[in-house]
Amino acid sequence: xxxxxxxxxxxxxxxxxxxxxxxxxxxxxxQSFFWYRQYSGKSPELIMFIYSNxxxxxxxxxxxxxxxxxxxxxLIRDSQPSDSATYLCAVNRGGNQFYxxxxxxxxxxx
Amino acid sequence: xxxxxxxxxxxxxxxxxxxxxxxxxxxxxxxxSWYRQDPGLGLRQIYYSMNVEVTDKGDVPEGYKVSRKEKxxxxxxxxxxxxxxxxxxxxxxxxxxxxxxFGPGTRLTVT
Numbered sequence: 001x002x003x004x005x006x007x008x009x010x011x012x013x014x015x016x017x018x019x020x021x022x023x024x025x026x027x028x029x030x031q032s033f034f035w036y037r038q039y040s041g042k043s044p045e046l047i048m049f050i051y052s053n054x055x056x057x058x059x060x061x062x063x064x065x066x067x068x069x070x071x072x073x074x075l076i077r078d079s080q081p082s083d084s085a086t087y088l089c090a091v092n093r094g095g096n097q098f099y100x101x102x103x104x105x106x107x108x109x110x
Numbered sequence: 111x112x113x114x115x116x117x118x119x120x121x122x123x124x125x126x127x128x129x130x131x132x133x134x135x136x137x138x139x140x141x142x143s144w145y146r147q148d149p150g151l152g153l154r155q156i157y158y159s160m161n162v163e164v165t166d167k168g169d170v171p172e173g174y175k176v177s178r179k180e181k182x183x184x185x186x187x188x189x190x191x192x193x194x195x196x197x198x199x200x201x202x203x204x205x206x207x208x209x210x211x212f213g214p215g216t217r218l219t220v221t
Contacts, residue, residue, distance in 0.1 A: 032208070043200055043212035044153070088153065096141040096160050096204070097168065102152035 001026050006089050006101035014109050019076040021104050023089030026070065033065055034090040035074045037083075038103065044088055047074070079108040112137045114213035116201050122219045123191055131186045131216050133201030139211075141204045142184040143168070144176060146197040147215075153200070159184055191220040 006023050013019045025033075032051040036044035050056045050063040050072070062075040072091075076083055086103040093099075114135045123129055135142065143158040145168075155168030159178040173195055175187040184203075188195060196219050202210040 034210075043215055044210075045212070046209045049208065090153075096143060096158040097166075098143065098155055098158075098210070099169070100145075100153035100155075102150060 003027060003099035004089055004091055004101040006104050008102060009105040010107055011104055012107045012109055013079050015079060015081060017079050019079045019083065019106055019108070021074040021076075021087050021089075021106065023072045023101055024070055025072070025091045025099075027091070027093060028067070028070065029093055030091040031094050032092045033063070033072045034092070035061075035063060036088040036090060038086045038088055040086075081108045081110050084108050112211070114201055114203055114211050116199075116213040116216050118216060119214060120217050122221065124221055125192055126190050129188050129191060131199060131218070133184045133186065133213060134182050135203040135211070136182065137203060137205070137211065138181065139203035139205050140181070141206065142178065143202045143210070144174070144184070144186045145200045145202065146170065147200060148197050156186070191218075193220050196220050
């Protein structure tokens with residue numbers, strides 16, 4: 001069983017719509033959860049992280065964590081073509097040990 | 111400017127020829143990591159370090175070595191590269207395991 005699983009996509013949404021990205025993790029001891037965005041040919045960059053159950057909002061982005069279901073999601077409101085990228089979910093078990101999912105490719109259609 | 115630098119950015123080498131990929135950060139971060147990224151497998155952690163002289167194996171450490179003699183530098187060493195180590199490598203640093211800042215990547219091809 002993979003540590004972190006994501007649907008690879010591709011996920012396509014029209015401009016202005018809400019994009020919903022999902023991630024599950026296997027280790028209940030995981031402590032913090034991250035969403036990274038990676039444009040083609042570039043390095044990952046952090047969008048946001050969450051460590052408590054519930055929602056965390058930052059601008060157009062909302063991360064949701066449900067530890068009982070071992071589920072993390074990212075909502076992107078008012079999607080823009082510039083949001084087209086691969087989104088990586090990552091979990092931290094503590095310290096500096098990270099596990100990443102394989103990423104979900106998102107395309108926002110103008 | 112806060113950044114993580116890696117060198118070289120591109121490298122083509124032959125099987126068995128020792129190589130080192132350097133990584134340096136200017137943010138005074140305690141934590142540093144090396145990852146490889148392969149299609150369909152995602153980012154996988156090779157080694158990580160939580161302080162000078164403190165390193166630990168990640169998910170895929172076989173065939174790699176690291177050292178952390180200075181806080182800012184974390185080189186990745188391939189003593190005897192093999193074709194299955196052909197990959198895109200990223201170095202990252204963070205303050206206490208939160209936001210990781212990634213370097214620009216090193217694309218390695220081993221023939």
